[in-house]
Amino acid sequence: MGHEDLPTLELAFPGPERDRGVEAILSGSKTALTGLLEIYEHAGEAVPQAGQRFSVLDSQGRPAVTIELVDVRVVPMKEIDDDYVRAEGRGYSDVAQWRKAHQDFFRSEGVSEFLGHTPVIDDETLVVAERFRVVEPV
Template sequence: MGHDDLPMLELAFPGPERDRGVAAILNGEKTALTGLMEIYEHAGEAVPRTGQRFSVLDSEGRPAVTIEVVDVQVVPMKEIDDDFAHAEGRGYRDAKEWRAAHEEFFRSAGVSEFLGHTPVIDDDTLVVAERFRVVEADAPRDR
C-alpha cells in the first residue's frame, strides 16, 4: 500500500507547531503522540490500532513521513509518565511539563472551535497515547 492509500495524520494545526513535530519525527526525536479522545469522538474517527500506518502531512498538506503505530492506549491524563512525555520529542523535562503543554493545546481556540466548546481537562480526561515507528520518509518535492 503506497502512502497515497494511507489515512492522513495531521499534527496540531498547520504552522510552526506542526513543522516542529514533523521535523522531530524525521530526526528520530518524536516516537509518540497524544490526541484528545473527545476529538476522536466528535470527528467520528476510530482510535488508531497497533499496526496501522499513517501518512503524516506537513503544513503544506504534503506527505512528509509514513509511520506505523506500535502501541496505542486510551488512558486518563494522570497516567502519562515521564518516559512517554520524553518520547513525544518536544523536549519535555517530565510528565508535568507535557501535561501543561497539552492542557494549553487542548483548550486552544482551534480545538474549542472544532468541538464547539472548550473541553474540560483534568486528571481523568481521556487521551489517546500512541507510540510509533517511522516506516519511511517521503521524498522531498520541489517547492
C-alpha cells in the same frame, strides 16, 4: 502501499507547531503522540490501532513521512509518565511541562471551535497515547 493510499495524520494545526513535530519524527526524537479522545468521538473517528500506518502531512498538506503505530492506549492524563513524555520528542522536561502544553493545546481556540466548547482537561481526561515507528520518510 504508497503514501497516497494511506490515511493521513496531521499534527496540531498547520504552522510552526506542526513543522516542529514533523521535524522531530524525521530526526527520530519523536516516537509518540497524544490525542484527546473527545476529538475522535466528536469527529466520529475510531481510535487508531497498533499496526495501522499513516502518512504524516506537513504544513503544506504534503506527505512528509509514513509511520506505523506500535502501541495505542486510551488512558487518563494522570497515567502519562516521564518515559512517554520523552518519547513525545518535544523536549519536555517532565510530565508537568508535557501536561501544561497539552492542556493549552486541547483548550486552544482551534480545538474549542472544532468541538463547539472548551473541553475540561484534568487528571481524568482521556487521551489516546500512541507510540509509533517510522516506516519511511518521503
